[in-house]
Amino acid sequence: MTVAPFQGRIARFDEPGKPFQIETVSLPEVGPGEVLIKVSRTNICGSDVHAWHGTFATGGLGGQLPTVLGHEMVGAVAALGDGVSADSNGAPLTVGTRVVFPYFFVCHTCRNCLAGRRNACLNLKMAMLGRADEPPYFVGGYGDYFLLPAGAVLYTVPESLQDDVAAGANCALSQVMYGLERVDQQLGEFVVVQGAGALGLYAVAVAKARGAARVIAVDGVPERLELARAFGADEVIDINEAATVKDRTKIVRNLTDGQGADVVVEVVGHPAAIDEGLKMLGQFGRYVEIGNINIGKTFEFDPSRFVFGNKTMVAVSLYDPAVLSRALTFLEQHQDRLPLKRLAAAQYPLDDINVAFAAAEAKSDVRASIVP
Template sequence: MVETAHGTVAVMTSPRELDFAEFPVPVPGPGSLVMKVSRANVCGSELHIWNGKHPVKKRGGLGHEMVGTLASIGEGRSVDNAGQMLAVGDRIVATYFQTCDRCAPCVGGQPNLCDNAYEFFGKQPDEYPHFHAAFGTHYYIHPRQHVYKVPDALPDAVAAGANCALSQVIYGIDQIGLQYGETLLVQGAGGLGLNAVAVAKERGAQVVVIDAVPTRLEQARAFGADHTIDLTQVTSVEDRVEEIKSLTAGRGPDVAVEVTGVPAAFAEGLQQIRRGGRYLVMGNLSPGATVPFDPGFVTRKALTIKHVDRYEGRYLLKALGFLTRHQEKYPFSHLVDAVFPLADVETALEKSLAREVTRAAIMMQK
C-alpha cells in the first residue's frame, strides 16, 4: 500500500489517560474515502468511555461527531449517499458506524442495530488504516458508512453536530411518534437535549426541560423551551412531579426523553409521564447501573417505553436539511461553548465531564 504524509491520533491508553500517536495517512481502498478532520465535538458517549463506564471500550481512539474535507477518494466511489458528486476538497460528514446490509438486524429492517456497526470504529489506532476515530487529523471512511456533502450555507461549527446528536434526536423522536400539540419533557440540557428542544418545537410541541446547570437551562430557553426546571432549586422528585403537573393541566407530559445518562433520571421519568404516555430513552448507555423498577406501576400507567440505540444512516441527511432550514432560528452555532486544539483533548474531556462546559469542540491543527 502506498502511503503519503502523516497524521496524528489522540489515544486513550486507559480511562482518563491520554497519549498521541502518529501514523502514515493511508490511500483509500475501493469505495473508501479519507477525510481531513476540521472539527470534532465531545459527545456524551466519549465521556462514558473516558470515565471508564463503557462496557467494552477501555482504550483506543476517541471521537465520532465531526466534519471535515475530503482528502482522497478510493476507486469506484464517485458520489455521496444522496447521489451528489464527490471531489477532493468537498466538506463532508459521515456516520461513525457502518450499515453492513448482511446481518440479521440489517436484513430484518433494523439497520440502526447492525451487528457489525462498530467493526472499524472499535479498532485500535495501531491497526491499519489507523484513523478510526474523530479526535485526530484524519478519518478513514469505509464503503458502507453513510457520507453526505455539507451544504455551503452550513458552517463547520453547525455541521459538526449533525452526525450524532441531531441525527440521533430526529430518529428517536420519529420512533416515539411525537405529535403536534403534545407536551414533551426533556431530561438533560446537554447537546442531545438542546437539539431535542429544537426538533420538538418544529413539530408543534410544548417543551419542559430539567437540568441542574443554570447555563444549560439558559441555552434550553434560547432553543425554545417553554419551561425549565432547575434540579438544584426543586430538589425532590415529588416536588418536580407536582411542578410539571402544574404545567401540563395536572396530567404530566405526553412524552419524555431521557438524555442525561443518569440512571436515576430514568426512574424519575416513569413518574413524570402521564398515564398512557410514552418514554424515549437514549442517554443511559452504560450497562450495570440499576434503579428500582416497579413493573406493576408501569403497567397501571400503561406506559410505552422505547429505548433507541444509534440511528439509521439516512437520518444524517435529514439532520443536514434541518440545520440548513433552521440555523437562523435556533442558536446551533452557540451549542459549543468551548473550543480546544487537538493537543488539549484531555482538558476538553475533563471540563466536559465536570460540566464546566455544555459542549466542547476539538479544532484540528493544520
C-alpha cells in the same frame, strides 16, 4: 487506489485514567470504496467522556486498545477510493467536499439491515473500536484524518452550514430526531426533556419543530436552562429549586393541564432519572430512553404504575443512517432561529485534548470541540 502516504496525528487512547498521547502515523493507501476524511472538528460527546473514565466499556462492543476516541465530527474528503464518486443522496464527491457520516458502519445485507433496522446491523462496526497501533490508525475523530470503510453512508454538508454547526449532526441531533420519530411525537403534545446538555437542547428544538404544545426542560445548571429556553423550551425546571422528585413531578402535572407528559426524553445518563421520568408521563405516555449506556447501573421501579398508565418505553441506540440527511435539513432550515453556535463554542487544538476533556468533565462547556 494506491496513494502517496497520508501522514497525520492521532490522540492515542491507551486505557482509562491515562492521558491521551499525540502520535504521528502514516496511512499507506486508501482502498477501493474507502473515503479518507480530513477532520475539521470533532465534538466531545458524553460517551467519549464515559469511555475516557472507563465507565463506558468499548470492549463490550468489540473495541480494542489502544484506540482513538471521538465520533461526532465533520470534515472534508481528502481521498476517494476506487468506485466512490457520489454521496448517499447521489451528490457528486470530489476532494475538498465537506461531509458528515454516521460514526457506525453497517453491512446493508444482514437480516436486520434488510428489515429496516440498520442501527441493529448484525455486522456493525464503529469509530473508536479499532486499534490505533496498526493500519489504518485513523479510527476515531481525534486526529487529523478519519478513514471511512467501504460502503459507509455519507452526506454532503450544505454550503450554508459552517463546521461548528454541522459537527453535532451525526450523533446528538440524529439520535434525538430518531428517538422522537420512534415514538411518533405529534402536534399538540406535551414533551419533557430530562437533561439540557447537547442532546437535550437538540431534543427541545426538534420537539418544538415537530409541533409540541409545550416543551419542558429539566436540569440543574443555570446556563443550560437558559440555553434550553433559547432552543425553544416553554418552561424549565431547576432541580436545585425543585429539589425532590415529588416537587418536579407536581410541576410537570401543573404544566400539562394535570394529565402528565405525552413524551419524556431521558438524556441525563443516570438510572435514577428513569423512574422520575416515568412518573412524569400521563396515560399512554411514551418514554424515550437514550442516555444510559453504562452497563450494570440499575434503579428500582414499580411496574404497576407502568401497566395501569398504559405507558411505553422505547430504548434508542444509534439511529437509522438516513436520519442524518434529515438532520442536515433541520439545521439548514432552523439555523437562523436557533443559537446553534453556542453549543460547541469552546474549541481546543488537538494538542490540548487533555485540557479539553478536563473541561468537559467539569461541564465547563456544553459541547467542547477538538480542532486539529
